[in-house]
Amino acid sequence: QSALTQPASVSGSPGQSITISCTGTSYDVGNYKYVSWYQQHPGKAPKLIISEVTKRPSGISNRFSGFKSGNTASLTIFGLQAEDEADYYCTSYATSSSVRVVFGGGTKLTVL
Amino acid sequence: QVQLQESGPGLVKPSETLSLTCTISNGSISGYYWGWVRQPPGKGLEFIGYISYGGSTEYNPSLESRVTISRDTSKNQFSLQLTSVTAADTAVYFCARYATDPENFDHWGQGALVRVAS
Numbered sequence: 255q256s257a258l259t260q261p262a263s264v265s266g267s268p269g270q271s272i273t274i275s276c277t278g279t280s281y282d283v284g285n286y287k288y289v290s291w292y293q294q295h296p297g298k299a300p301k302l303i304i305s306e307v308t309k310r311p312s313g314i315s316n317r318f319s320g321f322k323s324g325n326t327a328s329l330t331i332f333g334l335q336a337e338d339e340a341d342y343y344c345t346s347y348a349t350s351s352s353v354r355v356v357f358g359g360g361t362k363l364t365v366l
Numbered sequence: 367q368v369q370l371q372e373s374g375p376g377l378v379k380p381s382e383t384l385s386l387t388c389t390i391s392n393g394s395i396s397g398y399y400w401g402w403v404r405q406p407p408g409k410g411l412e413f414i415g416y417i418s419y420g421g422s423t424e425y426n427p428s429l430e431s432r433v434t435i436s437r438d439t440s441k442n443q444f445s446l447q448l449t450s451v452t453a454a455d456t457a458v459y460f461c462a463r464y465a466t467d468p469e470n471f472d473h474w475g476q477g478a479l480v481r482v483a484s
Contacts, residue, residue: 301474302471355413
């Protein structure tokens with residue numbers, strides 16, 4: 255069982271917007287600005303798309319937006335495109351008794 | 367743009383040791399943290415551990431008794447050893463650069479599939 259909880263799947267049509275949630279605890283998401291999101295296409299390495307809750311690395315489309323409230327972070331993708339179909343993982347810095355870096359279980363985004 | 371490349375055997379026998387090396391190009395190993403993440407077939411990502419620029423290490427507690435991450439600064443490489451492997455260790459193993467503050471993996475290797483089977 256992953257430390258951070260994500261929905262297993264979400265879907266949307268081209269042009270629509272979707273939001274993926276990532277729920278943690280006060281030992282990780284709720285207590286730090288260090289929430290990141292990764293996009294992973296099949297057979298490829300994960301790619302960092304959101305850093306520190308809201309920041310987009312250079313080259314990442316402004317269609318990707320991050321937010322956090324309490325123990326839950328979220329990733330919104332505006333104006334869905336076919337190439338957005340991928341798996342998305344959240345991660346957070348953590349200071350619980352367990353691992354320092356915790357991943358969510360991943361969310362499969364299907365563009366209908 | 368820093369690039370990372372994993373190398374090592376793609377097949378390891380049960381109870382033996384999995385060994386992978388990550389070679390860094392277009393960048394220096396010095397001054398950064400470097401880590402490993404794995405992904406069993408069809409499953410999610412799992413943090414294995416990282417090594418700091420000072421040489422200290424931090425591991426996932428679930429693997430800590432079997433994992434060693436080391437580095438060779440002269441070769442611009444770092445390595446993963448996982449002992450006493452079982453079929454549950456079959457996964458794609460990614461090496462990656464870990465950026466402290468923002469605490470994420472900002473550059474990744476392409477991944478190496480390691481299968482544990484006799």
